[in-house]
Amino acid sequence: MRDLARRAYAIYVExxxxxxxxxTFDYAAIAASGDALLAWSDDQLVGMLITRLEDPALHIHNLAVSPDVQGLGLGSALLIEAEQLARRAGRDELRLxxxxxxxxxxTFYRRRGYQETHRDIEDGFRRVYFIKRLEPAHVSFHDRRASDCPEQELMTNHRGSAKVSAGTREMTSNSVGTAAMVQLLPLVLPIRRPIAEPTRGSAWQALLxxxxLERSVQFGHTPT
Structure with a gap:
């Protein structure tokens, strides 16, 4: 995770x-918390989505895609996953x-329906804040599969199948650079499964x- 972040953000240092x-995030803590959704291609980490639940929104703290697969639609697909996470948790907003x-x-977020709310300087960084309000959506194939299948059956499936994790967790701000202790709500999340349906025009499904997808903490697999 740390290596992916460094490669994805290197162009912005200058x-x-x-x-x-x-x-500079503490990716060991993030991985251990299970709050990262990881995209793997042939055992190579090519994307990650780090989220946190707060009222009334799901906050996206990091969305990173490996430079060698950028432009294929993987980032858009991960945003779709974030919307699904928000809906499962009863949230109708995403913030980042x-x-x-x-x-x-x-440009990327504006084109995907995110609206700028304000700008501020925080921790020495000039930041632009966005929000997206979600419309009600039908349950997807992946949602039905995760909710309808018994957890024991899902946990024993092979690579590329769905698995389910549920529970209440706490994480400290050190892993995401904020000041509050956050109580995360119980979630039922399909993991270790094919990623969400691609957006129109996406190329990742053919090339990857x-x-x-996999939750970072599931079953002892904690990449940092």
Whole structure:
């Protein structure tokens, strides 16, 4: 996870004048907390989504895609996963921020329905804050499979199948660079499964046919 973050954000060091915040996160703590959704292709970590539940929204703290697979639609697919996580947790909003020097990110989020709310300087970084309010959606195939299948059956499936994790966890701010202790709500999340359906025009499904998602902490697998 740390290596992926460093590769994904390296291009911004010169623009910002220092390492972007995601390059300095405590990824060992994040991995242990299980709050990262990891995208694997043939056992190579190519994307990650780090989220945290707060009222009334799901907060996206990091979305990173390996530079060698950027532009294929994987980032958009991970945002779809974030929306599914929010809906399962009963949230109708997603919130995030990005550095104002990351012009590509500003365009990326605006094109995907995120609206800028304000700008601020925090921890020495000039940040742009976004929100997206979700419309009600039908349950997807992956949602039905995760909720309908017994947990024991899902946990014994092979690579590329769904697995389920449920529970209440706490994590400290050190892993995401904020000041509060956060209580995470119980979730039922399908993991170790094919990623969400691609967005229109996505190329990752053809170029990364073995792409699967996994919760970072599941079953002793804690990449850092």
């Amino acid at each position: 623009r910002i004048g220092k390492e972007p915040a995601p390059m 921020y990005t550095n104002e020097a990351m012009l590509e990110n500003l 046919p073995n792409l699967v």
